[in-house]
Every structure is written in C-alpha cells, then in structure tokens.
Amino acid sequence: MADRRIKIFIYGSNIIMSVLFIIPLLWMVVSSLKPESQIFADLGSIKSLLPTNITFDNYIKAFDRIPMLKYLFNSLFYVAVIGISGLGVNSICGYALAKLNFKGKGVVLTAIIALMIVPFESIVMPLYLVVNSLSWVNTWLALIVPFIANCFSIFMFRQFFMDIPNELLESAAIDGSSPMKTFLKIVVPLSGPVFTTVFILDFISHWGDFMWPILVTTGESLRNVQLGIQTFFTLPPIFYGQIMATLTFTTLPIVVIFLLLQKYYVQGITSTGIKG
C-alpha cells in the first residue's frame, strides 16, 4: 500500500515538475513551426505552446541563409573529439588521484580544484596569446587541444572512483594485473554512469562555445553552430522564427545523445559480487 502511494506520489510530482521545466524547450520547438508574426503575438498565453498554422518556412529560410549542416558537422566533430579524448585523459588522472599513492598528490588535487575557480573571461586573452604563439590560430587544434584536460572532469572522476572498494583493485593486483589493465578491465566497466555524465556535461559545455571560436577562427571552414546562430542576431530585422528553427535544429543532437546514453545509466555493482 505504502509503496503504491509512494509510486503515485513520485509519478505525480514528476509530471508537474516536468511541465515546469520543459516549457522553454517546448516553446522553442513550437515557435519554430509558426509564422513569424505569431510568435510574439501568442507569447504570454497558452497559445504560445500550441502549434497552430504549422509551417516549415522558418527552417527553409534559415537553411537558405547559412550552411547549417556544415556548421553542425563541425561542432559534432570537434566537440566529440574533446569529449572522447577528455574521457581518456581525465579519467586516468582522476583514478590516480583517487586510488594511487604518490608524493605531491595532495598538491596536484588542490591545484586542480583551485584552477576550476579561474573564470574563462580572465584567461581568454593570455590563452589566445599562447595558442597564437603555437601558430594554431585557424586550425582545429586551437578549438580542441586546450580543452581536453578539464579540472571539472578530473575532480568528478576522482570523487566517484573514491567509492570503488579497494579490495576489488587489490585482488586484481594480486592476480598480476598491471595498473592500467586493472583500470581498463575493472574500473571502467563499473563506472558507466560517471563516464556518461562527464561526457554529457563536457559535450554541452563545448556545444555552447562562442567567444573562443570567434577569436581563433576566421572564415567559414571551422565555424560551429553557435557562430551560425549568432548570424541571425547580427543586424536587424531579426527574424525570431528563423532563430527558433536554428536553435531547435542545434538542440536536437544534444537531446538525441542524451537519450542514447541513458542505457549506460545502469544501477551499479553489487557489493557482494565484489568479493566473489
């Protein structure tokens, strides 16, 4: 009985809360399918969330203005490279900080947490000078390499790896497994949720890259989706329908990736299984 009540309570709260959270996304999608003049006329009433007079005009016009598919490919490419190489570099670092003993570990960890504090705005110019002196301006390297190592990801991996029972690692070591092998064969398979979360969070943060790509890229070939979207704001008249269409189109990949990765959220290991 109690369980049933709890289930109803959870369902009910979820439905109410979901509505409150998803309205903007919904509004964006619905608005992208409306004639320009209706978007703001409907704003403030329930009509703003109902797709009436559906038209794909905004999409057609938006795609006519900028090569959105190309920008989308560019973004997917470099953000995925950052995300995937980041998983490798940061997870192994986080693992060492969580489970291995070496001198200076505390200092490194403290430094990593401290460096998270630095706002990007305050280092962007010096970073530009560094990247420029490497002659990376206008190359993929400038968009990717500086962001592979990520304090946030390292710290998150470290916190999650802390919870892995030491017995598990030790028994592997006794069986003659090298540290790298232990990491790959035992730690990684146990850590689906954290790898997934780090990837998603890293992905969305770079999906929104705007200021940095402007500084280090000139011309169309390296342009990403955010630069594409900003094109629509450049000069009046600003057509919000086209903006909504572009935003919908560029938010979709994140939703897809998010849903695809859900299957890696598997309830974790069982503690009894560890020893056996």
Next chain:
Amino acid sequence: MPNVSTQVHTGTKSNVTSIGLQKRRESITGYSFILPAVLLLMLFLLLPFLLAVVFGFTKFNLLRPDQIKFTGLDNYVLLFKDKLFYKSLYNTLYFTVVVVPVQSAVALMLALLVNNQLKLRNVFRIAYFSPVITSMTVIAILWISLYNPNEGLINSALNMLGIPKQPFLRSADQAMNSIIFMSVWQAAGYQMMIFLAGLQSIPKDLYEASAMDGANKFQQLKFITIPSLYNVIVFVLTITTIQAVKLFTQPYVMTNGGPENSTRTLALLIYQQGFQFRNAGYASAVSVIFFMIVVLISFFMKRFFRDR
C-alpha cells in the same frame, strides 16, 4: 546499519609486502597517469592564469599591447578604492550563499524523483535537464516576459491573489532574488545529472538487505542513500559553489548588472573591464583577488567537510 555508511569512505591500506619497491612502482604509475592531464593543464590553464597575474601588475590596454607598462600595485590600490568592486563582491557572495544549498537540494530531489524504473523516466530526465541545454536566448525571452513588471504572467497571477504588481528584474531590491530563482530552475538539472550518476553507483543489494530488515523508503534514504553519496555531495557542493561565484550569463542577458548595479557580479565586472573597456591590467587584478577570495572560501569549506 551504521557500518554501511563507514564502509563507503574508509579505504583500508593494501596489505604490506616489500613496501619500498611497491611504493616506488605505485608512484611511477601515479605520475604517468596524471602526466597527460597535468601537462595540458599547465600549458593551457596554469600558464594563461600566471600571465593574467603578471598583467595584473601592469597598465595594459588591449588595443595598445606595445605600450604595456609595469605599474606595480596601482591596479590593486585602484581596486580597493572601487565601490563597484565591493558591490560586485557582495552580490557574488549573496548569490552564492543562497543558491548553493537551494540548488543542490532541488537537484538531489529531482535526481531521487527520476532514479527508478518508471516507464517515463527518460522523459522526466530530459525535462529536468532541458533548461541546461536550451539556449539562453530562449530562456531569457521567456523569463523576461514572465517577470515583466506591466504585463507578465507572474504579475497576472499575483493580481488574481490580490497582491499588487511587482517590478522583479526592474527594481534594485528584487532583481537579484529574481535572478536567483530563475538560476536555480535553470541549472538544477546539471547537478541532478551528477547526483543521478552517484545514485546509480550505489550497490543495489544495500537496499535489498535493508528492505529485508524492514526499513522503509525514508529510512533507506537517510541510512543508505545520503551516506553513500558523501563523496558525490562534496563534489556537487564544491562545483556548485565554484559555478555560483563565477555567475555571469544570467545577469548578463537578463539585467546586464543593473538596476543600480544590484546584479553586478565579479565575473561581469571582469568581463566589462577586460573586454568592453579593454583595461586588461585592471581586469586581471580583479581576477586575482577574486581567485584568492574563492580559494579562501574553499579552504574553509574543506575544513568543514573534514570535521564531519
């Protein structure tokens, strides 16, 4: 029950054989594991930051890089006389103190709501996460319209309850709280994801065993879930604090620091001075002080967590 909670975060040291050799081997492994990340961070984060520290001691107009001039502590003297700096510092701290506990609690609650086998769980998860991935442009349009002092939906609702219209974002007294409310809503999904990953990492059989012992859901939450999440909670509180002190986007798009600087934060101040006004030297000095203050806060936070 209590042994469950301790088991999670006290690791026993490995059994002791040929300690010296093993220790050295472990050190070498440790260094090689952190090497790639540390090298990259030194070049692309530490070095730029140190350059910014150097700039903090100079007069450096971005448009006149060739006229960069060492001015010692001038920027710092100026900064400590700048009323706007204190105002921004106060706003930043106020935001942080309110947002960190509230947002973390909301995030944990959301994570608990979707950490189950409900058929629609993926829909709920994407719903809670959606404000994080929805463009700030869209969110700003909607919230500015919701908060509209003349014709906003929130005011219409208040009106029905017989409460007079409120100016929200357009009053120095209410703007920061309005931003806080909207920020919690917007960013909680982010922390929810981290909590969710933590919840998914808790061994299932802990719950099964406790259920057999007759524990109800709330007892499970208190004695299993929260203690098992200790490391994750530390992580979430730390990063939420760090993100909160760096508050930039929400006030930038909603109020641009106004009215009467009531939503000006340190990150906004740094951006305005460094980029719009091109005073890179002064902006760097603000960054350095900002950094030192936050390090100090995290130092106290760390002590707080250790004491528990």
Next chain:
Amino acid sequence: MKKRKRGLLAVTGVLTLSLLAGCSSGGQANDGSAGDKGQAVQKEVEISYWRPQASGPEDDFYVRRVDEFNKAYQGKIKLKMEPITRGNSFAYEDKINAAVASHTLPDVVSMDGPNVANYAASNIIIPLDEYYTKDDLNDFVPSIIQQGTYKGKFYAAGLAESSVVLFYNKKIMKQYGIEPPTNIKDAWTWDQWYDVMKKTAHNDVFGTNMINDKGEWMTYAFEQMWISAGTDIVNKEGTKAQGWVNSDKGLEAASFLQKLAKEKLFNIDPKPTEFEEGKAATKLGGPWNIPGFKNYPDLEWGITYFPRKADGIVTSPSGSWAIGVSTDSKHPKEAAEVVKWMTNKDSSAQLAKAISMPASRKSAYDSLPEYNELPLRVIKEQVTTVSHARPVTPAYPVLTQKFAEALTDIMMGADVKESLDNVASAYDDEYQRNFSN
C-alpha cells in the same frame, strides 16, 4: 622554491615569446601572401578585409562588390574578404582586440562608428586624408565625416547611414484625430509627443515603444535629447563629461524619460513586435524595422521626425559601420583603394537599396527616388541635414556603457542626478587615467 623560479621564468619567457611571435607572424602573414603571388603574376597585391557578417541581402551586396573590385583591379590588387560573426554581443570587437594583441589584423577593417576614435587614438588605423579629394569627402553626409574624424584627421568612411525616426500607427492616430507633422520645421516637441502618448495609452496599448535594447541603443537614441536640449553627454573635444551629461539641461532630458516611465507610457521590457501588433501607438525605431513590418498586414504605419525639445534644435541619431586601413597593413595605398571603392557612390547606392538603410553619400540619393516621397523622405531629411554622430572619444566604450546603465536605472526609478553624476565621474576618471596624455 626551485619550482617557483622556473615557473616565473617560463611565464616571462612565454610572455615575451608570444608577443614577439605575434609581431613576426603578423608581418609574415601580410607579406607572405602578397609576396608569393607578387612573384608569380606581375605585382598583384593581396589585401585582406574583415567585416561583420550581416543578413542575406547585405552579404550578397558585399560579395558582388568585391567581385567587381577584383575584376576592375585585376593584376593589381586581389581583395580577400572574410565575414566575421558579430551577433548581438561584442564578439567582433573581441576579435579585433585579439588580433591587435597578436598583430594579425587584416589590411582593411570594418568598425562600428563610435569605435573609430578609439582605434585611431590607439594607432590601429591610419588617416586617409591623402587618399580622398576634398570634393569626394564633401559628398559624404556630414555625420559620416563627424564620426570618421579624430583630432582633425579622417580615419574611416561609412558605407551606409542610419537614423532614428518616430513611427506611428495610422489607425490609432486617426482614432484620436492626431496628425503627425510632415515638415521638419513642425517636428513634435517632447511635450507634444507626451500629449500624444497620454491620449493614446490605454489598457494594453502603450503610448510609445522605445526600448530596442538596453545597451548601445540607449546611447545611440537618447544622446540626441541632450543635444536637442543644447548640451551633450561629453564636451566637443570628448575630454570631459562633468557638467555635460549631468548639466541642468541633461537632467531635464533624463527627467522627461523618467516621467514617461513612471506614467507607464512605454514598456520597459517590450516584446520586439509590440508596435507591429498594434500594442504601441508610436515607436522610436530605424529604417531596419521597415522590412519586418510587411509580416503584419494589419499594420498601417507612417514616419515622423525624432521629437525635439520645445526651444531646442531638431536632431536625430546617426552612425554606421565604417571601414579603414589598419596600421599593420604593408600596402596602405592599395588598402585605401579598397576603402574608396567600398564607399563610393555606386557602393553607397547599391547598399542602400539592398538593406533599406539610408545612403552615406549625398550623390547616392540621385538613384534612390523613393527617398523623395513620404515616408522615407523624413529619413533622408534627417540624415542629410540634422543628424549628429555619437561622441568621438577614445573612451567611448566606458561612456556608452555607463550612460546606458544610468538611463536604464533612471527609467526604473533611480535618482536622476545621482545616476548621471556617476556617469560623469566614471567617464572622467577613465579619460584621465588612460587617454589624457
């Protein structure tokens, strides 16, 4: 200790290295491209050119004009244009900052009007006087010369002009029997405009719509009220704001705006389409709004002049993107050819046609007959006779930011004098500190 020293060494090392590398690579980039081609084909010089990316028709105009240039100068100059994303932020300016710091600016660079003085004062762009004849300069509308001139030298030429007018909803005017002036001499005074707002504002219709954004727009549009009142927000030389922005006449202008806000005659957070939907009787806006009006077939609109103070002059905002030659350019003569080409009569007329913005050259209006009739005649009159550019000062970024913040605060009820005093002291401090020498 050791570590620390090494760290410091590395920092200073990279600092100098990067600045040096910046210098040399910048030089090479400009030389290299030109040099290579120079040996292959006779002496073709390659000129690079940055401009902010715009909307469709404007982009088409640029592409076409650059093609035509390359045909006209074949074998002599090859123009390579890069559109840069600008967006609704300062992204384009940030990019210029970065390029300056690393000496990688292109030969020809576009800049928003108020930045000309800043770039000129920082020696980023060079004077163009020797490349233009007197007659040629005189053909520009006066505000273009004003915005492009710093300390007596002409640095940057505008491709188009802009203006702010008062749009009105014809149906609403008819309903209340209001006849907006069609002659510049009869332009509404602030009080007349106020009466119109009072009459027309009711229920969900506002008397006017005048907040495009709370940033640059605030300075661009409302500085004119200071000018009309007989003062300005800084002195003529641009060295002082004290006694100008917060002068008695200035306070009067700001108080007028506050009065409108207090009486809720305009919406502080309007939807972008408030006027188009018939929810505002009048609107301060510009020619850029006109293409959007056609999405609203129910809207009947007209144009009248930017309101003036009762005993003050008629004036209106102006300003536009301008182009100049960067100091880094190795080929200033060829780069100046590009500037002249992009701002000549043909370019000016073609751009005006493409984007419904007024032309920057008087002669261009010969081929734009639509500007002789109402409603566009109002725009032409303002642009060619009464417009004022924004203040020409290297500390403009601080001025506009602080002024816009203060005006926004004032509209939300902040103390008028205190807010404007803050602008004056912030500006004067900044000028003293960074530009007085």
